Amino acid sequence: MKHSPLVQRLIEGFTVLPGVGPRSAQRMTYWLLERNREGGSRLALALEAAMQGVKHCARCRNFAEDDLCPVCSDPRRDQAQVCIVESPADVLAIEQSGEYRGRYFVLIGHLSPIDGIGPEEIGLNLLERQLSEVSELILATGTTVEGEATSHYIQEMVRGTSISVSRIAQGVPMGGDLEYVDGATLAQAMKSRRKL
Ligand SMILES: [Zn+2]
Known part of the structure; x- marks a missing residue:
């Protein structure tokens, strides 16, 4: 059986994580869709906010949300x-x-x-x-x-x-x-x- 496009996209999304292969990615995707859509939406927002908002410190290159x-x-x-x-x-x-x-x-x-x-x-x-x-x-x-x-x-x-x-x-x-x-x-x- 093939996954529908949105489900497939989410599964592939999870496989960017270290140690997560297609099977665990599928399990996580199904779990979120079946049991915790609210948590899934929170995760999506937090991911997007962190990817946009966390930069590197201009002085030491550590993670930073401001210049330093x-x-x-x-x-x-x-x-x-x-x-x-x-x-x-x-x-x-x-x-x-x-x-x-x-x-x-x-x-x-x-x-x-x-x-x-x-x-x-x-x-x-x-x-x-x-x-x-x-x-x-x-x-x-x-x-x-x-x-x-x-x-x-x-x-x-x-x-x-x-x-x-x-x-x-x-x-x-x-x-x-x-x-x-x-x-x-x-x-x-x-x-x-x-x-x-
Ligand atoms: Zn620093």
Whole structure:
């Protein structure tokens, strides 16, 4: 049996989500149509509003609904101390660990020449323009091969400047994503960062 056009379109819509194949997409579509049309409409509105309204912070590239994100516009945060992470989820993880008082720079990815992702694609030109205002960089990219390569690239970028550079490492599992590391481990990893 073929689905009607609107049903088919919704099923295909759900398959953009990570880990959602055609079968789960079909299940979700049927569930919404059969049992929760009101929830479905709320979801549609929230999706559209977020896709239009959530931008990237002009300073750190984290998600933001204004030009600057709440961390970059907070005068109580040390704007000269910058922690470099791969994703907005990493910012959330470090914020939840509750210890860090600096700001962030969010690469939204890592260097991956094979996929055509070079320094500009992860915002390093923007970071470079900010270096004169930075006194400390904390590299918190992932411990994957790409994360390490990205970390090395940034180290090279600031070589010869007076910026102090450190790398969080301890307690973060090899090949691990920061967002899956618990808050206490992450707080410890930040504290025991190793100077490069
Ligand atoms: Zn920001």
